[in-house]
Structures are given as C-alpha cells and as structure tokens.
Amino acid sequence: MNSGNSSGWNIVRLDDIPATPWRNGGGVTRELAMWPDAGDWAWRMSVADVDKSGPFSKFEGIDRWFAVLEGAGVQLDVAGVPHRVTSAEAPLFFDGAAETGCELVDGKTRDFNLMVRRGSGASRMVRVEGRFSETLDAMKTIAIYAYKSRATVLFDEEVLRLEPATLAWRTVTGSAAVRVAAQGALWMEISA
Incomplete structure (x- = not known):
C-alpha cells in the first residue's frame, strides 16, 4: 500500500493502489487502508468498481458500511430486505455475513466500503x-x-x-x- 504521512495523517491515493479482480468477474477492489495489517485487520477501507450485478462476498463477524460514489446506484437485497443505495443517499450499514445480492440500477458503479471487525469498536x-x-x-x-x-x-x-x-x-x-x-x-x- 502506498501512503504518505503528513503531520500524523496517512494519505492514500486511489490511483496508487492496484485493482484486484473479483473471483466472480463482477468488478475490482482497491484496498486503500487496513489496520493493524493486511493479514489480520480490525478495519478495512476500500473502493470497488462494480461492473455487473451479482452477490456480495460474505464477511463473518464484520460490520459493513457501503456508499455509492459514482453511477446510478444499486439495489441491495440484504438477508431478504431491499435497500436502494445511490450517490445522493446516506451510506448503508449492514451485517457483512448476511446473504447480500446486488443489482445495478443503470450501469456500473463505484462504491466505498468500510468493514469493521465486531468487537473492534463502534x-x-x-x-x-x-x-x-x-x-x-x-x-x-x-x-x-x-x-x-x-x-x-x-x-x-x-x-x-x-x-x-x-x-x-x-x-x-x-x-x-x-x-x-x-x-x-x-x-x-x-x-x-
């Protein structure tokens, strides 16, 4: 991870982070920051480019925040409950272990994810x-x-x-x- 430090700040530019393709071929993720380290993180921040509709990966024991940054948005089905998320709406908070399906509303999106291991704090x-x-x-x-x-x-x-x-x-x-x-x-x- 490329990052700079400015007076206590860790600075990470999206363009400096390589994209990791998803196993299902539906998009790519850029992992911007993980703490304390990539192997055993308490929290992780990433940007995803979603190219096609499909299921989200499950993350057991993880609280997840999701925000649409670009594109028309998505329709998420989280454990049977529908949520429409657009770039004009508040980020969505949900259980990362929940069965979650994602339908693109009108084309590709770019999204931000914050994942926090349960027990690591609110x-x-x-x-x-x-x-x-x-x-x-x-x-x-x-x-x-x-x-x-x-x-x-x-x-x-x-x-x-x-x-x-x-x-x-x-x-x-x-x-x-x-x-x-x-x-x-x-x-x-x-x-x-």
Whole structure:
C-alpha cells in the first residue's frame, strides 16, 4: 500500500493502489487502508468498481458500511430486505455475513466500503456535502475520503487539503476539533 504521512495523517491515493479482480468477474477492489495489517485487520477501507450485478462476498463477524460514489446506484437485497443505495443517499450499514445480492440500477458503479471487525469498536460513516464538524473526546480512528471534489480538513489548527480520489486517516488519542468542507466526501469514525 502506498501512503504518505503528513503531520500524523496517512494519505492514500486511489490511483496508487492496484485493482484486484473479483473471483466472480463482477468488478475490482482497491484496498486503500487496513489496520493493524493486511493479514489480520480490525478495519478495512476500500473502493470497488462494480461492473455487473451479482452477490456480495460474505464477511463473518464484520460490520459493513457501503456508499455509492459514482453511477446510478444499486439495489441491495440484504438477508431478504431491499435497500436502494445511490450517490445522493446516506451510506448503508449492514451485517457483512448476511446473504447480500446486488443489482445495478443503470450501469456500473463505484462504491466505498468500510468493514469493521465486531468487537473492534463502534463505527459510523456520513456523507459530507458542504460542511461537517465533529468534536472528538475519545481515542478514535478518523478518515476522510474525497471523491467528487477537493476536501479541506481543519484538524484543530492544522489544515489538510485532499484531491479527489484520496483517503486521509489517522488515530486521535485525545480531544480534537475537526471541520471538513467538501462537495463530495465521506467522513468515517472507528472507536478504539
């Protein structure tokens, strides 16, 4: 994984990560970040290009967040419950072990996945369309993925600027104020 470090931030550009084809031929995944390591991760962030409809892989013991970044969206069937997910809607949270089918709404999509091993802490993912702020007061891993526009992140007094298709993540050990400005980004938190 190619990543840079800027004042505590780990920076990963999508274009620097090789695509791994799916076994079923339905798309490719780029694994942007895994912690603590690729072999035994507590959390994983990735971008998938979905070329055709089909089942999702099962991940036992994993909580999963899913957000459409580009394309018309998908119709997911998670354990028999339908969910329509588009780039305008909130990310979907579901059990990674659930039987999940994916139907493309109108052509290919690009999607973001956050997977968190159960017991590794609570997590959340929200879209940033404009401005977002959060005050942190406990140990957490935070991440911002800029996808549609540049993103500006103010972490206390430190300014970080992200180009589209770039992930920034870091672990916060104390209190901090974070503000994000973007017209297309994802904010993620994982409790430590």
